[in-house]
Amino acid sequence: xxxxxxxxxxxxxxxxxxxAVGLLPWLSGxxxxxxxxxxxxxxxxxxKEALDAVRRDLGLDSGPLSLLGSWASGLVRGDLGLxxxxxxxxxxxxxxxxQVSLALMGAAFGVALVLACALVAPVLVRGRRSAGACAAMLxxxxxxxxxxxxxxxxxxxxxxxxxxxxxxxPSMVLPALALxxxxxxxxxxxxxxxxxxxxxxxxxxxxxxAGVGRRLIAGAALKRVxxxxxxxxxxxxxxxxxxxxxxxxxFAVPGxxxxxxxxxxxxxxxxxxxxxxxxxxxxxxxGALAAFTRRRLxxxxxxxxxxxxxxxxxxxxxxxIPLTLFTVLAVAIxxxxxxxxYAVHTADRLAAPSWAHPLGTDGLGRDVLARLGHGAAxxxxxxxxxxxxxxxxxxxxxxxxxxxxxxxxxxxALPPVIVGILVAAVAGPGTGGAALAVALISWPPxxxxxxxxxxxxxxxxxxxxxxxxxAPPWWILTRHVLPSVAAPVARHALLRLPGIALALASxxxxxxxxxxxxxxxxxxxxxxxxYVERAPWAALTxxxxxxxxxGLAVSGAAYAQGRRAPRTSERGKVTxxxxxxxxxxxxxxxx
Numbered sequence: 001x002x003x004x005x006x007x008x009x010x011x012x013x014x015x016x017x018x019x020a021v022g023l024l025p026w027l028s029g030x031x032x033x034x035x036x037x038x039x040x041x042x043x044x045x046x047x048k049e050a051l052d053a054v055r056r057d058l059g060l061d062s063g064p065l066s067l068l069g070s071w072a073s074g075l076v077r078g079d080l081g082l083x084x085x086x087x088x089x090x091x092x093x094x095x096x097x098x099q100v101s102l103a104l105m106g107a108a109f110g111v112a113l114v115l116a117c118a119l120v121a122p123v124l125v126r127g128r129r130s131a132g133a134c135a136a137m138l139x140x141x142x143x144x145x146x147x148x149x150x151x152x153x154x155x156x157x158x159x160x161x162x163x164x165x166x167x168x169x170p171s172m173v174l175p176a177l178a179l180x181x182x183x184x185x186x187x188x189x190x191x192x193x194x195x196x197x198x199x200x201x202x203x204x205x206x207x208x209x210a211g212v213g214r215r216l217i218a219g220a221a222l223k224r225v226x227x228x229x230x231x232x233x234x235x236x237x238x239x240x241x242x243x244x245x246x247x248x249x250x251f252a253v254p255g256x257x258x259x260x261x262x263x264x265x266x267x268x269x270x271x272x273x274x275x276x277x278x279x280x281x282x283x284x285x286x287g288a289l290a291a292f293t294r295r296r297l298x299x300x301x302x303x304x305x306x307x308x309x310x311x312x313x314x315x316x317x318x319x320x321i322p323l324t325l326f327t328v329l330a331v332a333i334x335x336x337x338x339x340x341x342y343a344v345h346t347a348d349r350l351a352a353p354s355w356a357h358p359l360g361t362d363g364l365g366r367d368v369l370a371r372l373g374h375g376a377a378x379x380x381x382x383x384x385x386x387x388x389x390x391x392x393x394x395x396x397x398x399x400x401x402x403x404x405x406x407x408x409x410x411x412x413a414l415p416p417v418i419v420g421i422l423v424a425a426v427a428g429p430g431t432g433g434a435a436l437a438v439a440l441i442s443w444p445p446x447x448x449x450x451x452x453x454x455x456x457x458x459x460x461x462x463x464x465x466x467x468x469x470x471a472p473p474w475w476i477l478t479r480h481v482l483p484s485v486a487a488p489v490a491r492h493a494l495l496r497l498p499g500i501a502l503a504l505a506s507x508x509x510x511x512x513x514x515x516x517x518x519x520x521x522x523x524x525x526x527x528x529x530x531y532v533e534r535a536p537w538a539a540l541t542x543x544x545x546x547x548x549x550x551g552l553a554v555s556g557a558a559y560a561q562g563r564r565a566p567r568t569s570e571r572g573k574v575t576x577x578x579x580x581x582x583x584x585x586x587x588x589x590x591x
Contacts, residue, residue, distance in 0.1 A: 013410040014284075020422065021276050022071045024269045026064040027426045032269060033060060036084045058084070071273070080274040085266055093259060094274040098282075100166060101248070101255035104179065105240045107172050111180025112187055112236070119188030123195045124218045138185025142502050143243035144509050145546050147178035147250040148525060148532075148539060156533050164252035175251045179243050183236050190232055194225045227297045234290025238283045242415020246506055250529075257417070261510060264421045272425055279418050322555040329548050336373015341366065341519045350535040360537040362528065368541050371519035375542075378514055379521045380549075382431055383501035386439045390500075391493040393443040395486060398450025408444035416441055416503045420512040431520070434513035438503045442496070449492050453485045498553030505546055521545055 020027065033054040034046055044050060055061045059070060074081060080090035115138070154174060155163035162171045198204070198221050207217050245257030252258075260275035262268075335358070345365035353360045359368040420437035427433045507513040508522030516523065521542045528539035 009407050013407045017280060017410060017414070018072075018277070019068065021273050021280075022068045023064055024273055024422075024425055026067070032058065032084065032267065075277075080277075081270040083268055083271045085268040085271070090270050090274040093271060094256065094278050097254060097256035097259040097275065098278050100253060101241075101244050101257060104172060104175055104248070104253060104255060105237075105244060107176035108179035108183065108240055108244075109237065111176050112184035115181060115184025116187035116191065119185070120191045120195065123192050124221070125214075139182055139189050141182050141185070141550055142246075142506055142546065143178055143182055144246035144250060144506050144522075145525070145543055146181060147175065147247045148529070148543055150174045150178050151250055152532055152536055152539065166253050171251075171253075175247045175253055178247045178250070179240055182243070183240055186236055186239075187233065190229050191222075191225055194229065195221060198224050223297070227294050230290050230294040230297065231287075233293075234287050237286040237290070239415060241279055241282055241286070242417040245415075245417040245421075246510055249510060260418070260421050261512075264425045265511065267425075269425070272421070276418060276422060280414065283414060283418075322552055325548050325552040325555060329545065329552065332369070332545070333373045333376045336367075336369045336371070336376075339367050339370030339373065341370040341374040342517060343367065343370075350531060350538070352535075353537055359541050360535060362524075362535070362538045363531050368524075368538055371524055372521070372541055372545055375519035375521045375524060378431060378518060379505055379508075380497075380501050382435050383438075383497055383504055386435050386442060386500050386504070387493050387497045389439050390443045390446055390496075391490060393439075394446030394450045394489060394493070395482075397443070397447040398454050398485060398489070408447060411441045411444050414441055417506065417510065417512075420507045420510070424512045429512045429515060431514045431518070434504050434507040437507065437512075438500055442500055442503075445496070446489055446493055450485055450489045453488060454481065457481050457484045495553070495556070498549050498556075501549060502546060 033051040036054050036058065037044060037046055037050055052061070059067055062070075071081070078091065080094060082088065083090055083093070151163050151174065154160050161173050163174070165171055201224075204217060204221065207220070241257070244255060245261055247253070248255040248258035249261060256275055256278055260272060260279060263272035263275055343366060345361065348357065348361050348365045349363060351357055351361040351365070357367050357369065359372065362368055362371070416438050419440050420434055423433040423437045423440075427436075504513060505520070505522030505525075508520045509526045510522075511526065514520035514523050516527070524542040525539060525546075528535070528542070532539045
């Protein structure tokens with residue numbers, strides 16, 4: 001059987017990622033021998049003889065291909081090598097970290113399911129549609145932001161639960177909540193948006209007329225809703241993998257994500273290789289389990305059928321909500337731009353909010369409002385550049401759906417945090433590396449949207465008429481196909497701009513993005529963690545700004561969706577305006 005283009009692309013993309021992981025010692029651009037020498041003995045002089053001895057010990061003198069071959073052969077045997085820093089075997093460290101992360105992700109997924117059930121229950125019982133808006137707001141909150149707020153409120157101020165470590169079930173509560181609440185909001189939004197359309201289908205009316213109970217109808221509606229949504233559930237599970245890195249860092253949980261981040265910062269490349277490979281495998285396994293679950297839910301008769309859901313009812317919102325959020329953000333940013341973000345006043349270190357410093361000062365005495373205002377450009381401006389790049393890539397790949405589908409599967413299995421760790425290991429942390437990491441995995445939803453529109457436009461009757469009158473292919477492409485595809489996908493990309501900004505902020509929060517003294521919002525939140533008990537306003541300011549940005553994204557998308565809502569005809573039939581919808585396919589990291 002001849003392999004499909006998607007299968008070939010998927011295999012090539014997977015091989016490229018594995019090869020990049022194996023060649024990290026050469027791709028990093030740094031001398032690994034110097035890093036290892038300093039880790040083993042900080043006082044030893046890095047002479048040529050000493051460095052050559054380390055290279056021979058690590059096998060770096062044999063060249064990149066030989067190193068990749070030995071690493072791959074050890075991988076087949078289950079040997080991930082020795083840590084360059086500690087000298088211990090990598091495999092036990094990876095397994096221990098993976099066990100902790102799996103326990104945390106399992107607890108978080110349980111929280112997500114409970115929250116999703118709570119959000120979906122009103123739709124099933126009373127037919128309410130407000131759950132979609134509430135779920136969308138919860139889904140837009142980044143994990144690292146929720147983790148910081150939970151640490152500050154429940155751990156520091158109230159002292160209810162442990163704030164760090166992994167000593168038992170109490171240590172799992174706050175991290176599981178920080179991971180599970182956004183995931184539960186996303187799951188609840190997916191189901192709550194799809195259920196009203198299913199409950200309006202003809203079979204539900206027939207069942208009610210036949211006297212079937214509400215509980216049986218609700219169960220059948222859920223069974224009808226779940227199969228098309230199971231792939232999105234798998235992406236949510238992959239999102240838990242990426243979110244666990246930030247949450248484990250905030251709460252000092254010794255999981256695989258924190259292990260990978262620490263290995264990247266210390267240039268312990270064998271440990272980084274093992275941790276990233278474990279995270280990639282975890283993401284691929286989640287996707288495979290989602291596909292298997294969908295096939296089991298569909299049953300033998302429908303496994304090869306294309307089962308789709310009716311269009312989701314729009315989540316409406318009042319235009320005053322996005323306008324208010326935008327006004328608050330604009331005023332704060334504009335006010336901050338009038339101040340100096342780099343002026344250091346040591347006498348005013350950690351000063352409380354006052355007229356001189358409306359939002360207080362940080363640990364160096366710098367004005368928090370000024371840094372918030374000047375941080376909007378590197379946070380949102382970089383996101384706009386990434387959004388534009390993703391749009392161009394999506395438009396190009398939309399005409400090659402078979403090629404794009406395979407690469408998209410691998411991209412979807414890699415959360416931006418994991419890609420950011422790899423890019424930081426190669427190019428070092430920085431704004432450019434963070435932007436590249438987010439761009440590498442932000443194009444699949446846009447490409448899927450573009451491919452669907454290209455297929456629809458190519459099958460339309462007016463294109464057949466154009467071909468019949470002898471219009472050249474280039475004319476049809478530039479005057480008809482591309483304009484019909486570019487405008488909806490551009491709107492889709494614009495709606496993803498706040499999510500991309502939040503992804504960049506999460507990388508900055510982990511130290512993989514902008515570096516000090518840049519006033520990037522994620523970096524501001526990370527810098528304030530050291531003195532969050534003494535000066536909570538320094539941490540709450542960027543946290544509130546990111547929350548407002550997330551709320552603006554959700555309310556703006558809901559308002560735009562309401563403006564372009566499907567028109568209802570005289571018999572209640574819905575005529576869709578946009579076949580894909582204003583936000584397109586759902587992705588797992590808030591990106």
